[in-house]
Amino acid sequence: MTTGLFLLILLLVAAIAPFLRKYLKHQAGWIYALWPFAGFLYYLSLLPVIQQGEILIESYEWIPVLGLSFTFYVDGLSVLFSLLVLGIGTFILVYAGYYMRPYPMKGRFLGYLLLFMTAMQGIVVSGNLITMFVFWELTSISSYLLIGYYHEKPEARASALQALLITGFGGLALLGGFVLLAIPYDSYELTTLLSDGDVIKNHYLYIPALILILIGAFTKSAQFPFHFWLPGAMTAPSPVSAYLHSATMVKAGVFLLARLNPVLGGTEVWSYSLTIVGVTTMFVGAWLSVTQVDLKRILAYTTVSALGTLVLLIGTGTEYAINAAIVFLLVHALYKGTLFMMAGNIEKKTGTRDIRYLGGLFKYMPFAAIIMILALVSMAGVPPMLGFLGKELIYEASVAAPKAHLFILTLGFLTNVILVFLSLRLAIDIFWGKEPVYDKKPQEPSLSLILGPFLMVLASFVLGLLPSAMAGPLTSKAITAISPLHDAIILKLWHGFNIVLALSVLTLLSGYLVFRYRHQLLPAIDRFNIRYFRREFTRVFFSMIDAFLVFTKLKTRALQHGYHRFYLMTLFVVASVMVWVMIWRADPIILELNFSDMPINLIAVVVLIIAATLSAVVSNSRVVALICMGVIGFGITIIFIAYSGVDLAITMIMVETLMIILAMAVVYHLPKYQNFSSTGARMRDALVATLVGTFFMVLVLQAGTSTLDAPISAYYKEASYSLAFGRNIVNVILVDFRALDTLGEITVISIAALGIYAMIKLTKKTN
Amino acid sequence: MESIILQIAARHLRPLLIVLSLVVLYRGHNEPGGGFIGGLMFGAAYILYAMAFGVAKTQESTFFNPINLTALGLLIAVVSGLPALLLGDSFMTGAWYTFFKQTAFELKLGTPLIFDVGVYFAVAGMLMLVMFSIMEE
Numbered sequence: 001m002t003t004g005l006f007l008l009i010l011l012l013v014a015a016i017a018p019f020l021r022k023y024l025k026h027q028a029g030w031i032y033a034l035w036p037f038a039g040f041l042y043y044l045s046l047l048p049v050i051q052q053g054e055i056l057i058e059s060y061e062w063i064p065v066l067g068l069s070f071t072f073y074v075d076g077l078s079v080l081f082s083l084l085v086l087g088i089g090t091f092i093l094v095y096a097g098y099y100m101r102p103y104p105m106k107g108r109f110l111g112y113l114l115l116f117m118t119a120m121q122g123i124v125v126s127g128n129l130i131t132m133f134v135f136w137e138l139t140s141i142s143s144y145l146l147i148g149y150y151h152e153k154p155e156a157r158a159s160a161l162q163a164l165l166i167t168g169f170g171g172l173a174l175l176g177g178f179v180l181l182a183i184p185y186d187s188y189e190l191t192t193l194l195s196d197g198d199v200i201k202n203h204y205l206y207i208p209a210l211i212l213i214l215i216g217a218f219t220k221s222a223q224f225p226f227h228f229w230l231p232g233a234m235t236a237p238s239p240v241s242a243y244l245h246s247a248t249m250v251k252a253g254v255f256l257l258a259r260l261n262p263v264l265g266g267t268e269v270w271s272y273s274l275t276i277v278g279v280t281t282m283f284v285g286a287w288l289s290v291t292q293v294d295l296k297r298i299l300a301y302t303t304v305s306a307l308g309t310l311v312l313l314i315g316t317g318t319e320y321a322i323n324a325a326i327v328f329l330l331v332h333a334l335y336k337g338t339l340f341m342m343a344g345n346i347e348k349k350t351g352t353r354d355i356r357y358l359g360g361l362f363k364y365m366p367f368a369a370i371i372m373i374l375a376l377v378s379m380a381g382v383p384p385m386l387g388f389l390g391k392e393l394i395y396e397a398s399v400a401a402p403k404a405h406l407f408i409l410t411l412g413f414l415t416n417v418i419l420v421f422l423s424l425r426l427a428i429d430i431f432w433g434k435e436p437v438y439d440k441k442p443q444e445p446s447l448s449l450i451l452g453p454f455l456m457v458l459a460s461f462v463l464g465l466l467p468s469a470m471a472g473p474l475t476s477k478a479i480t481a482i483s484p485l486h487d488a489i490i491l492k493l494w495h496g497f498n499i500v501l502a503l504s505v506l507t508l509l510s511g512y513l514v515f516r517y518r519h520q521l522l523p524a525i526d527r528f529n530i531r532y533f534r535r536e537f538t539r540v541f542f543s544m545i546d547a548f549l550v551f552t553k554l555k556t557r558a559l560q561h562g563y564h565r566f567y568l569m570t571l572f573v574v575a576s577v578m579v580w581v582m583i584w585r586a587d588p589i590i591l592e593l594n595f596s597d598m599p600i601n602l603i604a605v606v607v608l609i610i611a612a613t614l615s616a617v618v619s620n621s622r623v624v625a626l627i628c629m630g631v632i633g634f635g636i637t638i639i640f641i642a643y644s645g646v647d648l649a650i651t652m653i654m655v656e657t658l659m660i661i662l663a664m665a666v667v668y669h670l671p672k673y674q675n676f677s678s679t680g681a682r683m684r685d686a687l688v689a690t691l692v693g694t695f696f697m698v699l700v701l702q703a704g705t706s707t708l709d710a711p712i713s714a715y716y717k718e719a720s721y722s723l724a725f726g727r728n729i730v731n732v733i734l735v736d737f738r739a740l741d742t743l744g745e746i747t748v749i750s751i752a753a754l755g756i757y758a759m760i761k762l763t764k765k766t767n
Numbered sequence: 768m769e770s771i772i773l774q775i776a777a778r779h780l781r782p783l784l785i786v787l788s789l790v791v792l793y794r795g796h797n798e799p800g801g802g803f804i805g806g807l808m809f810g811a812a813y814i815l816y817a818m819a820f821g822v823a824k825t826q827e828s829t830f831f832n833p834i835n836l837t838a839l840g841l842l843i844a845v846v847s848g849l850p851a852l853l854l855g856d857s858f859m860t861g862a863w864y865t866f867f868k869q870t871a872f873e874l875k876l877g878t879p880l881i882f883d884v885g886v887y888f889a890v891a892g893m894l895m896l897v898m899f900s901i902m903e904e
Contacts, residue, residue, distance in 0.1 A: 647799040650791075654807040658894065661814060665901045726879070731801040735879040735886065736861045742882075743844050746889040750837045753893035757834070760900040 003072040003125050004058050006039050007118055014114030021107025029097010029448065032110055033090045036117060040086040043079050050079050050477050057127055057191065073127025073190050076477020080326070081124035081255055083474070084333050088247045089117045091452025095341055096239035098448035099348065103237070109149060113243065116142035120248050124255060129178040129188040132256075136174065136220075139249050140167040146244060147236040159232040162541060166219050166229045174216025174256075180209035181263075190259075197263040210264055213256070214273060221253025221307045224281040228537035231300040238344025241296055246303050246336035251329065254310045258325070258482045265317060265483075274315020275408070281308025283411045286418040291526045295343045295353040295430075298422060299336065302379070305415055306332045309394065312408065316401050319486040324393030326475045326482070331378060331390035334460040338375040338453040342368065345449050346430070349442040355426065360435030364442040368450055369431045374457045378464070380423035380511065381416060381504065386464035388504075391416060395500045413507060420511025425518065569688055576695035583702055602642055609635040622667045630660045647730050770819065777819035784812035792887050793880075802883035806840075806890030814898050822903045833896035840889025847881035 013035050021028050046056070056074040074082075096113060100106045119142055122135030141164075148160030182188045184203040193200075200206050217223075222230040233245050244250070257265075257274070264270055285305030292298045306328070313325035345368060346361065347353040362369045374385065381391030394416075398409040444450075463474075479486065514521060595603075609632050616628035633656035640649040677685075716729050716737070726732040734742050788808035795801030817825040826832065851860035863877035 647801075647804075650799060650804050651807075654804060654811065658807065658811060658814070658898070661818070662898060662901065665898070727797040728795060728799065728801070731795045731883075732879075734801065734803070735796075735883045739848070739861075739879065739882055740858070742886060743848070746844060746886055746893075747841060749893050750841055750889055753837060753896045754834070756897050757900045760903075 002042065002058075003056070003074055004060060004070065006042065007122055007125075010035060010039070010114065010118045010121065014111050014118055017111035017114050018105075018107035021110065026097065026101065028107065028110060029094045032097070032114060033093035036086045036093065036114075037090040039121070040083060040090060043082040043086065046074070046079055047473055050074075050076050051473060053477070053480075059127070068130050068188070069128060070131050071127035071189060072125045072131075074125050075481045076479070077255070077258060077481035078125045080330070080474055080478040081251070082121060084251075084330070085117065085120050085124060085248050088243060088333065088337050088452070088456070089113075091337075091341075091455065092239050092243040094448050095242070095344075095452050096237075098446065099239055099344060100237065109146075109237070112142055112145045112149070113239065116146065116244060116249070120252065123252055127190045129182060129190070129193075133171070133175055133178055136216075136252065137168075137171050139244075139252060140164060140171055140220075143167065143233075143244055143249055146240040147233045149237055149240070150235065153235065156235040158542075159229075159235045162538065163229045163233050165545070166226055166541075170216045170219025170226070173212045173219075177209050177212030177214075177216060180205045180212065193260075193263045197266075200263060201267060206264075206267075207269065210269060210273075213260065213264065214277075217253035217256045218277060218311075219253070220256075221250050221311065222281075222304050223253070223277050223308060223311060224284050224304075225537065227281060227285060227304045228541065230304055231297050232538060234294070234296040234300050238296070238340060238347065241300070242337050242340030242344065245300065246340050247333040250303065250307055251310075251333070254307060254314065254325075254329065257311065257314045261314060261317070261482045262484055265314075271315050271317055274311050278308045278310070278312025278315055279408055279411050281305070282312055282415050283308070286415040288529070289422060290418055291522065291529055293354050293356050295346065295355055295358075295426070296340070298355070298426070299339055299343060302419065302422065303332075303336055305419075306336070309412075309415070313394065313397060314482070316397055316408075317483065318397060318400055318402065319483075320393060320400050321397035322479050322483045322486055323475075324390065324397040326478050327386075327393055328390040330463070330475065331386045331460070334456045334463075335375040335378040335385075335387060338371065338456045338460075339379070341449070341453045342372040342375070345445040345453075348449070349445060350438055355429055357436050358430045359433035360431070361442060362431040365444045368445050368453075371450065371453045371457050373427045373431070374461065375453070376423040376427045378457075378460050380420045380508070382508065384461070384464045386460045386467075389464060389467055391507075392500055392504060395503050399499060413503065416507045417510045417514060420508055421514040421518070424511060424515040428515075569685075572692045573688055576692045579699060580695055583698060599642070602639065605635050605638050620673060622670065622673055623664070626660060626663050626667065629663075630656060633659075647728070773819040777816045781812045781816050784808055784815070788812065788887075788891075792883060795883060796880065802886030803890055806887040807894060809887065809891040810894030810898070813895055814902075817899065817902055822899050826899070833892045833899060835892075837889050837892030837896060840885045840887065840892055842885070843888060844882050844885030847878045847885060850878055 013032060017028075017032055024031055049056075056072075058072040060070040062068045062070050093110065093113060096110060097106075100109050103109070116139060119135045119138035123132055123139065126132035126135060144160050144164040147163055148156050150156040151160075178188070181193070181200060183205055184199050185192050187193070200209065219226045230245055230250065234241055236245070282305050285301050285303070285308055289298050289301030289305065292301060310325055310329060310332075313321045313328065343353055346358065349365065350358060350361070352358065378385035378387030381387045394412060395409075398405055398412050401408050612628040612631035612635070616625045616632070619625045619628065633652065637649050637652045637656065640646075640652060716733060719737075721727055726736070788805040791800035791808060792802055792805030793800075795805065813825060813829070816828070820828075848858045850862045852858055854860075854862055856862075861877050861879045
């Protein structure tokens with residue numbers, strides 16, 4: 001009950017947020033943050049229950065016919081993620097409420113943020129694949145709205161579109177993967193899936209389902225080679241970067257992998273693909289961050305790197321790796337959210353986030369500086385911050401990795417060296433480095449801007465100091481949820497003198513050395529990157545989009561050529577060929593033509609029809625051809641009357657008369673009849689006409705002999721008077737049994753008539 | 768193109784055709800006829816008139832215009848489905864009421880008849896709309 005209700009109210013808050021903004025003034029952020037904070041407290045209060053291994057499940061029917069329901073599944077992993085989503089979300093709302101003050105449409109911005117929060121919270125408590133997919137797509141959409149918030153800027157729109165296309169593409173793949181995954185289980189429910197992972201692993205759909213789901217997870221979590229949308233998304237306002245693109249949304253892919261690890265994980269394919277992609281992303285992300293100068297882009301690339309690390313750890317799958325993944329996830333969310341918010345603060349107070357034009361800020365904002373430096377210390381993995389613990393576990397996991405541990409260890413080591421270097425560089429260059437000329441004196445950020453970072457750094461500090469008491473309860477059940485076979489390791493700050501500690505010390509030392517000689521190293525790296533990473537992925541992406549557009553234009557031109565006669569020809573040929581094939585395969589064609597009981601006067605009518613047809617074809621005058629068509633129509637009307645189809649006959653007379661009048665009115669405006677078409681074209685048209693004509697004839701003749709289903713006419717005959725009180729069956733069907741169809745039809749013809757009216761009136765006006 | 772014969776005929780035939788179209792509409796439930804055919808006849812009456820006197824004169828002589836007639840028809844058709852909703856049935860279910868029960872004038876009327884009236888007006892309106900715009904050229 002509670003989880004579903006909480007989400008529903010959160011969605012409501014999101015919906016009314018834009019409208020209430022003007023009444024709440026600048027307090028809006030604080031007030032909107034109340035409900036997420038209540039949720040945070042609720043999930044915190046669930047911790048003792050979850051600790052006992054309990055799992056809370058709620059289910060609401062959605063589309064019972066299709067077996068779809070909204071199911072919520074709350075276990076240790078969900079609670080950990082919920083605490084991150086709602087806890088950080090609370091701070092972000094307070095922060096954004098203040099941060100966005102100078103910008104227009106603040107209320108809408110807060111509404112988007114709340115919408116995103118609903119979606120993200122929905123993902124982490126989903127207990128049904130389809131439920132999860134719905135929320136998953138909602139995060140992509142709200143992320144699009146948030147990235148493109150400064151929509152007057154072309155680069156913001158381009159980044160938003162890029163993120164939407166990539167995550168949307170991934171979402172589509174994910175849906176395919178979910179459908180395939182559900183086939184062997186015949187259920188979308190998580191409980192069913194988690195109860196037995198071997199069902200899918202031994203099924204031939206395992207590989208396709210896995211590939212599609214991995215595409216979904218990798219695009220969302222910005223894994224190589226899809227990583228480039230994340231740095232692009234940095235055009236978004238800072239609260240968005242801090243929330244979506246560091247702490248929550250990009251973790252959705254990681255969450256999905258963690259969630260499905262018991263079902264899909266443990267195979268060779270799984271561990272190889274995750275390890276390779278994760279390791280590559282981890283290193284490439286870190287490497288590309290080195291030469292960036294935009295503070296937010298630096299952070300974005302290190303986020304890519306961290307996401308790679310998480311994927312790598314889940315792929316490794318050992319006890320240490322899973323422990324490391326969960327602890328590092330917590331570590332990263334806490335420090336990266338802080339750093340992004342601080343980046344926003346610095347930009348706000350100095351007007352730039354280019355680190356070449358930042359320096360000497362410590363004396364202007366000492367309190368903010370200390371917070372940011374502590375977060376950087378956590379990023380560098382220095383005790384006593386929680387980051388140290390995370391890094392230690394990652395090293396331990398790498399050392400103990402079952403495959404290629406030397407390779408993973410080397411790249412992991414290099415990545416961490418880069419992180420240490422970046423931490424040193426950001427801390428020292430920004431807060432003590434050479435001071436540029438600021439437009440106005442930078443000041444300490446106000447309480448709303450600093451509260452979130454402060455509390456998050458504090459959490460990082462406390463959790464790092466007292467790991468087993470504080471971090472243990474948060475993480476232990478999340479770990480067993482990912483991998484039921486493994487236990488949570490008791491977290492400690494001090495692990496004794498071992499190889500891991502040696503690696504840590506070596507990392508710090510190397511990081512310092514890189515920092516010391518950065519003026520020599522950075523230009524070289526820059527040259528290297530320009531030489532080998534010259535073609536940015538973003539540009540490759542957009543040229544792919546352009547190529548696709550060219551393709552669709554060609555296709556449209558080929559299929560939508562605008563020649564009415566060719567549309568008709570296509571329609572006729574396709575329809576008749578398909579029905580020909582159907583008739584051919586269904587029954588042997590029996591053409592029983594028996595004219596013996598046909599009265600002589602009808603034979604005369606038929607002869608008249610044939611004569612009219614022939615003269616219509618050979619006539620050189622449109623009027624003559626039309627009159628011949630009229631003769632055909634009235635001839636058929638006589639046949640209808642002869643076989644007592646009075647209804648049809650009356651309709652036919654009306655339609656024929658009006659058609660001829662209409663055609664005459666049109667012909668009146670046409671230029672003189674001339675012969676333009678070549679003999680070849682005429683032969684082709686004759687062929688098509690013959691094909692269609694014989695097709696109709698055979699169809700009508702066959703309809704008399706073959707019955708596909710029990711005819712429904714008996715039912716209508718019976719029900720027409722007893723249910724609908726009418727003896728004219730045709731009319732009863734039209735106005736009663738199938739009245740909705742008729743309503744649709746008269747709507748269509750009315751719209752068509754309006755279209756013709758508009759077309760004629762408008763062309764008249766322009767002439 | 769002015770033709771005295773056509774003009775005289777059209778002037779007298781128009782009201783007759785309209786009455787006939789109403790008869791066809793009403794009897795459609797039990798015998799050949801109905802809203803579609805009736806609507807075509809109603810439209811044909813005006814088209815005949817327009818052929819004799821021209822579109823502009825025809826439109827002067829009518830108190831409605833074809834667009835409104837079409838819209839009215841659609842509106843009536845949709846509204847005729849609503850009573851069923853009030854009675855708890857699904858949209859467009861026929862609802863019937865018998866007037867003058869057990870007398871010689873027993874008369875059953877129901878929403879399908881109203882629906883048919885909607886069809887009648889919509890068909891007539893769209894026919895006049897198309898024909899008038901083409902003939903006006």
